Amino acid sequence: MAYLNAGRGNPNWIATEPREAFFLLGQFAIVESKRVMDLPPGVGGMPQAKGIAAALSAWLGKHADVPGAGFLGVLVPWAVQKFGFDADKFVHELVDSIIGDNYPVPDRMLVHNEQIVHEYLQWAMCGLPRPKGELQAVCRRGRHGGDVPTSSSR
Numbered sequence: 001m002a003y004l005n006a007g008r009g010n011p012n013w014i015a016t017e018p019r020e021a022f023f024l025l026g027q028f029a030i031v032e033s034k035r036v037m038d039l040p041p042g043v044g045g046m047p048q049a050k051g052i053a054a055a056l057s058a059w060l061g062k063h064a065d066v067p068g069a070g071f072l073g074v075l076v077p078w079a080v081q082k083f084g085f086d087a088d089k090f091v092h093e094l095v096d097s098i099i100g101d102n103y104p105v106p107d108r109m110l111v112h113n114e115q116i117v118h119e120y121l122q123w124a125m126c127g128l129p130r131p132k133g134e135l136q137a138v139c140r141r142g143r144h145g146g147d148v149p150t151s152s153s154r
Helices: 016-036 052-062 069-083 087-099 111-126
Strands: 135-137 150-152
Touching: 016 052, 016 069, 016 087, 052 069, 052 087, 069 087, 069 111, 087 111, 111 135
Parallel strands: none
Antiparallel strands: 135 150
16 A cells, blocks of 8 residues: 655655646647748747637647646636636646746746735635635745735635
8 A cells, every 4th residue: 555645745656747847838839839930950930829728629629638638628728717818818828937047037937827826815715705805815936936925815
């Protein structure tokens, strides 16, 4: 019998399904980069926002048997519906950020991801019913990028 160590520090396990989706998203991002520009020796272009959500959906349909495809195929429409995102803008943010070509920009959390993190923090820290006031999180990158100072205007 194996025991899962979920205590403080580093656990002895990982969640494989979201990681499979993450790495698959990276593969799609490279395909999109090459669709825009594909020059030797391995130079691609910047993925474009227009039509990228439909392109991802079609690409996932062709790769449905690849680990992570089902998870990614459900996650994107769910986030678009849950948060009222424009699908192309959301998928473009994901694809553009996984390419990682804009450092040191942005200087703060990405627009769509910030909304998702905010909702998660509300759920994890406040539960239901939600307290009155507004939870404000200042998420940053850098040496202390994992630090998320929070405050409440209660």
